[in-house]
Amino acid sequence: MGFLKSIFSSSDSASPSPNAISLEEYSAPGMSDRLGTQSRIYFSTDRSIDLYELEELCDSVGWARRPLRKVRKALQHSYMVVSMWEVRGSRKRLIGFARATSDCAFNATVWDVAIRPEFQGKGLGKALMSYLISKLRREDISNITLFADPHVVKFYGGLGFLADPEGIKGMFWYPN
Numbered sequence: 001m002g003f004l005k006s007i008f009s010s011s012d013s014a015s016p017s018p019n020a021i022s023l024e025e026y027s028a029p030g031m032s033d034r035l036g037t038q039s040r041i042y043f044s045t046d047r048s049i050d051l052y053e054l055e056e057l058c059d060s061v062g063w064a065r066r067p068l069r070k071v072r073k074a075l076q077h078s079y080m081v082v083s084m085w086e087v088r089g090s091r092k093r094l095i096g097f098a099r100a101t102s103d104c105a106f107n108a109t110v111w112d113v114a115i116r117p118e119f120q121g122k123g124l125g126k127a128l129m130s131y132l133i134s135k136l137r138r139e140d141i142s143n144i145t146l147f148a149d150p151h152v153v154k155f156y157g158g159l160g161f162l163a164d165p166e167g168i169k170g171m172f173w174y175p176n
């Protein structure tokens, strides 16, 4: 993986300032064949993401809309926010997103994992999750959990996530 910092401006973002995003280049063998040589893919851990762009990504995978003020708050209070960007010339586009909440010591829970449909099936979801996991491991977080929709259990299984380890069940409480 190569490392390259770039700055792009962003308008309605999750944090008031600075209004810029630092990017880290992602390169993997065969990626340019899968995406075309014009495209470059970058990761970012910057949480100053344009919320309208994030909403558009969430729309593209069919998720229900959420109030932007709550999304902004969720990003601000997440322990880690990772995003994936396609850069073509001077244009950048948000193509992937995931975030994790944490107690900052033992546990982290992953939320909102999405890759834009036209970029799915190219290994980018796996790369984004591996990037997030490596960042969490670097912070010595050892217990990483998530809630998988039934159709993506296999996807997370391929990344090493176990369903019901030692019989442990996820339990949920909802207001009536």
Ligand SMILES: CC(C)(COP(=O)(O)OP(=O)(O)OC[C@H]1O[C@@H](n2cnc3c(N)ncnc32)[C@H](O)[C@@H]1OP(=O)(O)O)[C@@H](O)C(=O)NCCC(=O)NCCS
Binding pocket: 061, 113, 114, 115, 116, 119, 120, 121, 122, 123, 124, 125, 126, 127, 147, 148, 149, 151, 152, 153, 154, 155, 158
């Ligand atoms: C789930 C999602 C993030 C996967 O991203 P992706 O870029 O398409 O996945 P990748 O191309 O990196 O796939 C990695 C591996 O997982 C497998 N995989 C991906 N999606 C899968 C699925 N839905 N079911 C089973 N396996 C899947 C791939 O075949 C690949 O396997 P391999 O490593 O053996 O080749 C993406 O499909 C997405 O955004 N879906 C809509 C939003 C969503 O459902 N998010 C999860 C909410 S819990």
